[in-house]
Amino acid sequence: MHSRWLAALFVQTLGQASLSTASPSSSSSISTAPFQGTPDDAFWYDWGWYGFRPLQHFQSFGASPSRPYLLQHDPRCSAKKDDKDTSEGDDLIFVAPRGLSVSTPAPTIYDTRGNLVWMDTQWGQAMGVTVQQYRGEDFLTFWHGTDNGTFGEGMYYMLNSSYDVVHTVRPAPMHPGEEALLGDLHDFVITDEGTALMTLYQKRRHDLTAGFGIKDGWIFDSLFQEIDIATGKLLFSWRASDHFPIHDTLAPLKWGFGRRSDKAFDFFHINSLDKTPTGDYLVSSRYMCAVACISGSTGAVLWQLGGRHNSFVDASDGQATNIHWQHHAVWHEDMQELTLFDNGAYDKLVTASHSRGLRIRLTGIGGDDDDDDAQPTAELVQEYVSPDSLLAPSQGSVQILEDTNTVLVGWGHVPAYTEFAADDGTALCDVHLCPLGFSTFGWCKNYRAFKHRWVGRPATLPSAAMRPAEQAVYVSWNGATEVRHWQLEIATTSTKGATYVKHGEPVEKDGFEARISVPAEAKSVRIAALDRTGRVLAYSAAMSTSKKTAVKTMYSPPPKETLHQVLFRFAAFITLGVVGALVLVYLIVRYRVVLLSHVRRIASAAGMAVISVAARVLPRRNYRYEALPTTTSAMAEIGSGRLGGGGSSPEDSREV
Ligand SMILES: *[C@@H]1O[C@H](CO)[C@@H](O)[C@H](O)[C@H]1NC(C)=O
Numbered sequence: 001m002h003s004r005w006l007a008a009l010f011v012q013t014l015g016q017a018s019l020s021t022a023s024p025s026s027s028s029s030i031s032t033a034p035f036q037g038t039p040d041d042a043f044w045y046d047w048g049w050y051g052f053r054p055l056q057h058f059q060s061f062g063a064s065p066s067r068p069y070l071l072q073h074d075p076r077c078s079a080k081k082d083d084k085d086t087s088e089g090d091d092l093i094f095v096a097p098r099g100l101s102v103s104t105p106a107p108t109i110y111d112t113r114g115n116l117v118w119m120d121t122q123w124g125q126a127m128g129v130t131v132q133q134y135r136g137e138d139f140l141t142f143w144h145g146t147d148n149g150t151f152g153e154g155m156y157y158m159l160n161s162s163y164d165v166v167h168t169v170r171p172a173p174m175h176p177g178e179e180a181l182l183g184d185l186h187d188f189v190i191t192d193e194g195t196a197l198m199t200l201y202q203k204r205r206h207d208l209t210a211g212f213g214i215k216d217g218w219i220f221d222s223l224f225q226e227i228d229i230a231t232g233k234l235l236f237s238w239r240a241s242d243h244f245p246i247h248d249t250l251a252p253l254k255w256g257f258g259r260r261s262d263k264a265f266d267f268f269h270i271n272s273l274d275k276t277p278t279g280d281y282l283v284s285s286r287y288m289c290a291v292a293c294i295s296g297s298t299g300a301v302l303w304q305l306g307g308r309h310n311s312f313v314d315a316s317d318g319q320a321t322n323i324h325w326q327h328h329a330v331w332h333e334d335m336q337e338l339t340l341f342d343n344g345a346y347d348k349l350v351t352a353s354h355s356r357g358l359r360i361r362l363t364g365i366g367g368d369d370d371d372d373d374a375q376p377t378a379e380l381v382q383e384y385v386s387p388d389s390l391l392a393p394s395q396g397s398v399q400i401l402e403d404t405n406t407v408l409v410g411w412g413h414v415p416a417y418t419e420f421a422a423d424d425g426t427a428l429c430d431v432h433l434c435p436l437g438f439s440t441f442g443w444c445k446n447y448r449a450f451k452h453r454w455v456g457r458p459a460t461l462p463s464a465a466m467r468p469a470e471q472a473v474y475v476s477w478n479g480a481t482e483v484r485h486w487q488l489e490i491a492t493t494s495t496k497g498a499t500y501v502k503h504g505e506p507v508e509k510d511g512f513e514a515r516i517s518v519p520a521e522a523k524s525v526r527i528a529a530l531d532r533t534g535r536v537l538a539y540s541a542a543m544s545t546s547k548k549t550a551v552k553t554m555y556s557p558p559p560k561e562t563l564h565q566v567l568f569r570f571a572a573f574i575t576l577g578v579v580g581a582l583v584l585v586y587l588i589v590r591y592r593v594v595l596l597s598h599v600r601r602i603a604s605a606a607g608m609a610v611i612s613v614a615a616r617v618l619p620r621r622n623y624r625y626e627a628l629p630t631t632t633s634a635m636a637e638i639g640s641g642r643l644g645g646g647g648s649s650p651e652d653s654r655e656v
């Protein structure tokens, strides 16, 4: 663990160094635009040529998001919007990269071309950043709290279009008078009825005699609750250990687990929730390798897809029910379909060659079209496989996008997302959020990826930064989605009481930040943000053109390790390394004779082996030798005729 951490630090430092010295595209200042190219070019990005976590840097904004790589882009990923369409908002991408190389994690919004739209590092690590509707209004929602490795302890936040927290949702006590558990990171779903579903984990004692022979065992139980958002009232709660035998799990009980409180056995691992129109619940259990339908009245398991007790006949030759370690199961009533992310791997336990986004049609489960005695049947409608055949050992998401008839798959542990044609599974748009070469180590991962139309109207002002040395001003507005142009306004007096006049044409906003040249006569400037109709949304603060504007770095919660701990680890690592090296040197010197003889033996054996293999493999030819006399004495003998004169005939020497 320590060495991995240090390796990451080392490699990251190296990567950043390579960014500033060797980046082929770097000019005087680091470009902020996302990378774009072919899958072949992405090789360099993926293997750290631009740094191990390339960032977008801005002059007018004090945070640096990951700089993604667009491998593939297709117009079919964008909903058609004609010129007359003045509807607000664009389709944007919602992610939250995190991991060892992500020094300032944040809920983040990108546009579909990889430009930053919004990020807020003050939150630090967030999970499941998405847009959900509550009482007819769009909210940006996510989980935020402490990540305990396999689950989370925190709360759910609902931000309105000005990015203000309007609702904080937390679990209710399971029983009156009890202390409430904290909210788990895996899922937070707002239903049409204004309620919220959330996952919870609870450590408790449990008899593990059956299957494991542990009498006084410990488990991490998986729970979920439905809460009324307005009142916080608990409407429904469910606990996995009441309905699933522990030994039905497919997760191996690793050594020592289940016996001690600090090694509780996570046998179920709830990781997604949904509610059906009949008032039942859909639960994904990673370690049962199953998606279960839970009765909304009794909590009983009505059916399950996959796992040891799969209820379905597989009409697709096993492809619809052989799910493993899956995430993000969502019910689509109109299609009688289930979407889910089939990981096919659980950390190092690999059960498939690649992960799959899946659409599975379920019939015979009491839907409208079903005849009552039909057998429950599962049929694979379409699968979505990454162009790189990515295998995500954890996390991941699948989202159907109806406007474009596409499907967005987030590859979880592998920081990438791909948009597919829904009907045939063709990959249309493909983006790497961070270099994938190091994704095995989890240096940068992204729990889920979503695409939504979102309108952001931040309560802040546009942020402008004057750079007198460049005679230019930089401008951006974190989270503002409706800006289409920036208009420079100048005054020939100092900022106090100045009257501003427009200067030049409006500059199109085609990225997070724009750079606008400032004319020499301007003494002070400000920038107007214009919407698509040319209306002024807001003005930046006014600035003197002779002063460099200072831009504050956005606050980011410090990593859980203090500098002392980091230094201690570093020292420990170095000490261990030095001691190890000394021991190695001692051993080599002490046993050098033996080692050398071994080395020689091995080398000569290897040499012989190579030669004998070569002798077998290399093409053989019969060489024709002319038997020429080679020594002067032989010449003399020829001269004296003792060798029969005339030399030997070529025929004699043919097969030497
Ligand atoms: C989770 O982590 C927090 C902080 O590190 C710790 O206090 C808490 O006991 C952990 N909870 C469990 C259930 O392990």
Ligand SMILES: *[C@@H]1O[C@H](CO)[C@@H](O)[C@H](O)[C@H]1NC(C)=O
Residues within 6 Å of the ligand: 160, 161, 162, 163, 164, 165, 166, 457
């Ligand atoms: C968002 O919520 C804040 C705080 O409640 C409120 O002041 C603000 O007006 C709201 N913004 C919008 C766009 O409704």
